[in-house]
Amino acid sequence: MDAVKERLAHFAQEAHDLYLNPSVPYVDGPPEPLHFYRHWIAPNKPCIVRNAFNHWPALSRWTPAYLREKVGSKVVSVAVTPNGYADAVKDDRFVTPEERRMSFSSVLDIIQGKVKQRGVLYVQKQCSNLLEELPELTDDVDAHVGWMSAALGKSPDAVNFWLGEADAVTSLHKDPYENVYCVISGRKDFILLPPTDRPFIPYGLYQPAVYRQKDDGDFEVVDQNDREKVPWIPVDPLDPDLERYPMYRRARPLRCSVKAGEMLYLPSLWFHHVRQSHGCIAVNFWYDMDFDIKYNYFTLLDAITAVASQK
Numbered sequence: 001m002d003a004v005k006e007r008l009a010h011f012a013q014e015a016h017d018l019y020l021n022p023s024v025p026y027v028d029g030p031p032e033p034l035h036f037y038r039h040w041i042a043p044n045k046p047c048i049v050r051n052a053f054n055h056w057p058a059l060s061r062w063t064p065a066y067l068r069e070k071v072g073s074k075v076v077s078v079a080v081t082p083n084g085y086a087d088a089v090k091d092d093r094f095v096t097p098e099e100r101r102m103s104f105s106s107v108l109d110i111i112q113g114k115v116k117q118r119g120v121l122y123v124q125k126q127c128s129n130l131l132e133e134l135p136e137l138t139d140d141v142d143a144h145v146g147w148m149s150a151a152l153g154k155s156p157d158a159v160n161f162w163l164g165e166a167d168a169v170t171s172l173h174k175d176p177y178e179n180v181y182c183v184i185s186g187r188k189d190f191i192l193l194p195p196t197d198r199p200f201i202p203y204g205l206y207q208p209a210v211y212r213q214k215d216d217g218d219f220e221v222v223d224q225n226d227r228e229k230v231p232w233i234p235v236d237p238l239d240p241d242l243e244r245y246p247m248y249r250r251a252r253p254l255r256c257s258v259k260a261g262e263m264l265y266l267p268s269l270w271f272h273h274v275r276q277s278h279g280c281i282a283v284n285f286w287y288d289m290d291f292d293i294k295y296n297y298f299t300l301l302d303a304i305t306a307v308a309s310q311k
Contacts, residue, residue: 008199009250015196016252024048024192024256024264033150041151041178044267046192048256052147052263058140058184059261062281064108067137072105076133077125081211082219084120084167087232094206094230095221097122098213104134111165111279118217122168128158130283137161145180145263145285152178156285166278172201172233172271177286179266183258186280190264191237192254193271198302200251201271205229237273269302 016022027040027049040047053059079086079097086097107123109115123129131138144156157177172191181188193201208224235245242249258264266272268289276282 005199009247012196012199012250015194019043019045020194020196021045021254024190024254026050030147033147036147037151040265041267044195044270046254046256046267046270047265048258049263049265050261052145053142053182054261056141056182056184058137058283061140062137062184064112068105068108071134071136072103072108074104074134074136075101076104076107076123077129078102078107079122079124079168080119080213081122081168082119082213084122084165084169085171086122086124086168087173088169088171089204089206089232089234090221092206093209093221093223094232095209095211098211098219107163111163119213119219120165120167122162122164124160124162124164124168124170126158126160128160130159130161134161141182141283145182148178148180148265148285148287152287152289154287156180157288158286160284160286162280162282162284164276164280166276168276170272170274172235172237172273174269174271175286176268176289178268178289179264179284179286181258181264181266181284182282183260183262183264184281184283185260186277187260188258188264188277188280188282189275190254190256190258190266191273192256192266193237193251195269195271195302197251197253197271200247200249201233202235202245202248203231204234205231206234233271 025047027047028051030052031049078100080100081097088095107121110117110121149155206229208227208230209221210224211219212222213219235241235248237253240248
């Protein structure tokens with residue numbers, strides 16, 4: 001089994017040497033669908049696309065004043081945590097945020113500093129919340145990314161709205177979707193690792209739990225004993241514990257900042273960790289690729305790595 005581990009590690013290094021870019025490249029303007037499929041989607045490589053949605057009214061309209069007028073009274077789902085880490089490993093638990101229903105104006109009051117409260121807010125409901133909770137804003141963006149939909153031959157399966165505080169952090173994880181992430185205002189900072197780096201990325205099984213804010217304002221962690229253990233990545237790429245996870249030192253993360261008016265193409269199954277500037281607003285489009293060849297290939301790699309890691 002040690003030989004299998006070493007071969008997997010060698011495969012990961014070969015991927016970096018042979019075809020992966022040392023940094024995230026830029027593409028200028030909306031790409032031609034077939035070209036984009038051949039050069040980015042099929043080889044599963046990320047890129048940042050500039051000047052691809054300059055026509056969206058959201059880029060100029062989505063000020064706090066406009067959002068208050070348009071959707072201020074709407075009640076939305078908000079993730080609340082004591083430290084900004086939602087869906088993350090804390091000690092020996094996988095802890096999800098407290099889900100709170102708040103008016104959009106109340107969220108803006110806190111983000112703009114008009115109201116003080118303990119805890120970190122993040123509008124991050126990943127169930128097509130732009131369409132489900134904020135349909136009044138959909139006229140300000142395209143219903144889909146035209147060239148991406150043409151390249152994949154399908155419409156997006158979800159369109160999500162994101163608004164958060166600077167302390168809100170998305171822990172390292174991966175998704176089974178082709179992801180087009182459009183920053184409307186502010187900046188998103190990504191740490192990306194390719195699926196081929198899986199041999200260097202640790203996983204564990206953790207008791208699920210949820211944050212709950214008590215009447216005195218403190219947060220407690222409440223176990224969810226009726227749920228099965230959750231596989232998650234315990235390493236923090238901002239400050240990796242290399243004594244505990246020595247294989248991670250062989251990973252080769254890419255770092256990029258996506259600014260207002262730019263979109264990140266994040267291929268399926270790439271590991272990603274996300275931070276943002278305070279009050280950053282973004283919209284992303286998820287395209288489900290469950291039956292894609294590369295999805296099956298990298299899922300097999302993940303399974304082999306998981307088995308090898310247990311021996």
